Amino acid sequence: MTAVPSTAPAVVAVCLKWTPSPFDGGPLGPDEGDDRFAGVSPADRAALELALQLSDAIGASVTAIAAGPSAADRVLRDAVAAGATRAVRLDMAAGSDSRDVAFELAQVVADACVVLCGDYSLDRGSGAVPAFVAHHRRCAQALGLVSVDVTASASSVAGAPDGELTIHAVRRLDGGRREVLAVPTPCVLSVEGSVASLRRAPLRRALAARSAPVEVIATPPAHHHGAPAIVTPYRPRARTMPAPAGEDVLGRLRALTDAGTSGGRGETVELAPREAAARIVDTLRGWGYLD
Amino acid sequence: MDDRSLTTTDCDVVVVGAGPAGTCAAIVLARAGLDVVLLERGPFPGSKNMYGGVVYPRILDELIPSWWEEAPVQRWVTRRSTMVLTPDQALTVDFRSQRWGAPPYNGATAYRPDFDHWLAAHAEAAGAQLVCSTTVTGLLRDAGGRVVGVRTDRPDGDLRTRLVIACDGVNSFLAKEAGLYPPVDAANYTLGVKETLALPKDVIDERFGVRGREGVDIEILGGTGGVNGGGFVYTNLDTVAVGAVLKLPKLAAQRRRPEEIIAGLKSHPAIAPLVEGAEVKEYSAHLIPEAGLSMMPRLAGDGMLVAGDAAAMCLAAGIWLEGVNFAMASGMYAGRAAVEALRAGDLSTAGLAGYERRLSSTFVLRDHRKLRRAPSLVLSDRVQHVYPELITSVVERMFRVDNPAPKPGLRRIVRDETKRLGVRTRDLVRDGIDGLRSFG
Numbered sequence: 001m002t003a004v005p006s007t008a009p010a011v012v013a014v015c016l017k018w019t020p021s022p023f024d025g026g027p028l029g030p031d032e033g034d035d036r037f038a039g040v041s042p043a044d045r046a047a048l049e050l051a052l053q054l055s056d057a058i059g060a061s062v063t064a065i066a067a068g069p070s071a072a073d074r075v076l077r078d079a080v081a082a083g084a085t086r087a088v089r090l091d092m093a094a095g096s097d098s099r100d101v102a103f104e105l106a107q108v109v110a111d112a113c114v115v116l117c118g119d120y121s122l123d124r125g126s127g128a129v130p131a132f133v134a135h136h137r138r139c140a141q142a143l144g145l146v147s148v149d150v151t152a153s154a155s156s157v158a159g160a161p162d163g164e165l166t167i168h169a170v171r172r173l174d175g176g177r178r179e180v181l182a183v184p185t186p187c188v189l190s191v192e193g194s195v196a197s198l199r200r201a202p203l204r205r206a207l208a209a210r211s212a213p214v215e216v217i218a219t220p221p222a223h224h225h226g227a228p229a230i231v232t233p234y235r236p237r238a239r240t241m242p243a244p245a246g247e248d249v250l251g252r253l254r255a256l257t258d259a260g261t262s263g264g265r266g267e268t269v270e271l272a273p274r275e276a277a278a279r280i281v282d283t284l285r286g287w288g289y290l291d
Numbered sequence: 292m293d294d295r296s297l298t299t300t301d302c303d304v305v306v307v308g309a310g311p312a313g314t315c316a317a318i319v320l321a322r323a324g325l326d327v328v329l330l331e332r333g334p335f336p337g338s339k340n341m342y343g344g345v346v347y348p349r350i351l352d353e354l355i356p357s358w359w360e361e362a363p364v365q366r367w368v369t370r371r372s373t374m375v376l377t378p379d380q381a382l383t384v385d386f387r388s389q390r391w392g393a394p395p396y397n398g399a400t401a402y403r404p405d406f407d408h409w410l411a412a413h414a415e416a417a418g419a420q421l422v423c424s425t426t427v428t429g430l431l432r433d434a435g436g437r438v439v440g441v442r443t444d445r446p447d448g449d450l451r452t453r454l455v456i457a458c459d460g461v462n463s464f465l466a467k468e469a470g471l472y473p474p475v476d477a478a479n480y481t482l483g484v485k486e487t488l489a490l491p492k493d494v495i496d497e498r499f500g501v502r503g504r505e506g507v508d509i510e511i512l513g514g515t516g517g518v519n520g521g522g523f524v525y526t527n528l529d530t531v532a533v534g535a536v537l538k539l540p541k542l543a544a545q546r547r548r549p550e551e552i553i554a555g556l557k558s559h560p561a562i563a564p565l566v567e568g569a570e571v572k573e574y575s576a577h578l579i580p581e582a583g584l585s586m587m588p589r590l591a592g593d594g595m596l597v598a599g600d601a602a603a604m605c606l607a608a609g610i611w612l613e614g615v616n617f618a619m620a621s622g623m624y625a626g627r628a629a630v631e632a633l634r635a636g637d638l639s640t641a642g643l644a645g646y647e648r649r650l651s652s653t654f655v656l657r658d659h660r661k662l663r664r665a666p667s668l669v670l671s672d673r674v675q676h677v678y679p680e681l682i683t684s685v686v687e688r689m690f691r692v693d694n695p696a697p698k699p700g701l702r703r704i705v706r707d708e709t710k711r712l713g714v715r716t717r718d719l720v721r722d723g724i725d726g727l728r729s730f731g
Contacts, residue, residue, distance in 0.1 A: 034408075200445055
């Protein structure tokens with residue numbers, strides 16, 4: 001076990017987005033207390049497992065946080081059963097604005113060296129909360145991770161001159177490419193559901209967690225009073241695709257999917273962060289995404 | 292499995308299975324102030340359960356007064372029909388009572404994931420600790436063989452207790468492991484299969500002749516493609532369930548797929564107009580302990596009781612097809628006997644005898660004893676394959692007008708038809724006597 005040098009115990013935080021049941025209760029009408037189909041996404045469960053693995057490796061405690069009504073306590077108690085040491089619920093209505101949720105989350109995770117989130121929720125929301133949390137924390141962020149090397153991350157502490165923890169992770173890029181990252185802490189990470197499978201809670205912990213305390217933090221009225229967030233089914237953004245070139249069906253399919261082709265359409269540049277950000281914005285504008 | 296001497300316990304009672312039996316046991320035990328853990332293998336109570344039709348929740352009057360004001364009922368059954376089918380004939384005896392559509396009601400259709408979930412909420416409210424997604428894989432015993440707990444599939448998953456109530460459903464592994472079951476005979480089981488078909492509520496109301504929350508339950512003899520068993524059709528608010536109950540050895544011998552038999556039932560001229568244009572929403576199947584008293588296990592062992600389908604409490608007696616009420620009642624009485632035994636400090640088989648005593652003095656075993664011949668009679672080859680045709684042929688000739696020939700008398704029609712179908716008088720008399728003994 002590698003300890004993070006610090007005067008205060010290290011904390012890994014995991015943000016779990018509780019989503020109410022998508023069913024309206026049918027002809028019998030909605031049942032507000034029906035939690036059978038409410039819960040968190042596989043990505044959130046993967047984030048929790050990763051938080052537990054990381055905490056084991058670096059000797060940290062795990063704080064699980066969810067935003068929602070009291071029905072969300074169940075997912076927090078499940079997290080405690082799995083191994084989380086602290087459960088916190090931000091008392092907010094389901095479907096609150098992502099910016100408000102992120103602002104409140106940032107207050108709770110202020111002392112966390114790593115904040116883990118799932119990269120999508122059950123209701124396929126905006127996916128923007130992790131980035132907003134990182135913004136409020138003024139810390140690094142790495143979103144949409146496909147793997148996190150817990151062992152290498154924990155070992156980074158010993159090798160670092162200042163004893164800082166660095167997270168070693170891999171992020172998915174377009175065109176089947178991968179980006180290998182060394183993310184300095186504190187940081188906010190969001191992970192895909194395939195990153196880890198949540199461990200089964202031991203029976204005694206599952207029983208004990210039924211009465212585990214959940215800290216409830218009252219939140220002020222929403223800061224953002226604009227149009228209410230509208231949750232819709234996930235749809236990829238439409239893009240105009242040129243007709244694929246190719247002499248036969250297989251060739252056209254390959255051209256359409258990039259399957260079996262080496263790079264060529266991508267561009268690798270090495271720039272300082274500020275210039276890199278400007279380049280990305282310029283490129284996106286050039287592609288018409290910021291119009 | 293574990294022969295260590297166990298002196299400490301984690302709780303007073305472990306109830307295995309949060310179906311109607313287990314949940315009612317847990318409600319009684321928790322209300323008596325006992326520490327109860329209710330283990331359920333599904334993600335929530337009812338998620339893995341299915342049944343063939345109607346809940347008769349009268350027994351709930353004792354546990355949840357005015358249950359009808361809160362239970363997640365689809366429709367109240369006000370029409371009860373019994374249908375006899377041959378490939379191109381149908382005879383229906385149809386009964387309707389508006390009294391069954393008002394409190395305290397009689398029977399109801401309900402979705403088991405709703406009903407069981409609702410019932411389990413009462414157990415939790417009473418103080419039972421419900422743990423889902425947890426499969427009990429075996430029993431813990433002390434050196435003397437007494438059941439002292441259960442082993443689950445969770446890490447650190449042994450739970451030591453003073454009493455285990457096994458409500459783990461048909462084909463109970465726990466009751467078998469405890470040596471309470473006689474050797475299993477596949478002939479004692481049927482396979483229940485069901486399709487849930489979506490139709491708009493107003494279409495269902497129109498086709499079945501009901502309004503509002505009124506519902507229909509049709510039990511069918513015949514129409515199962517030559518496999519011994521029976522069929523059923525019943526209405527939910529905006530779905531119709533069509534299914535069949537099929538005797539396992541016959542199904543295996545005929546090498547028929549159960550979904551083919553449902554397809555045949557749905558295409559019968561008497562059923563097709565009821566379900567035409569419906570969209571299949573769900574297909575489900577489940578074993579049913581069909582043989583009643585003749586297949587019941589011993590109901591108690593040292594440190595253990597068995598209730599519900601795990602104890603073969605399902606009543607399959609032709610015109611009476613009931614299961615959930617027998618499960619709820621057996622669970623409730625198991626809970627009461629457990630409270631009595633725990634307070635007396637005697638959890639031996641003898642100390643738990645109050646369970647069977649309660650079942651014997653109430654409808655649970657009295658009905659099973661009275662109707663003990665019914666399951667084998669109803670599933671016999673003559674009742675299944677000969678009598679439906681005999682009955683429908685007699686009725687067809689009664690109502691057929693053969694002018695200029697004069698109307699034949701009923702006795703002559705019966706004599707002609709029994710002769711045509713090769714029905715021997717002594718078999719008819721013997722089955723009639725069996726029927727009278729069972730249903731009379």
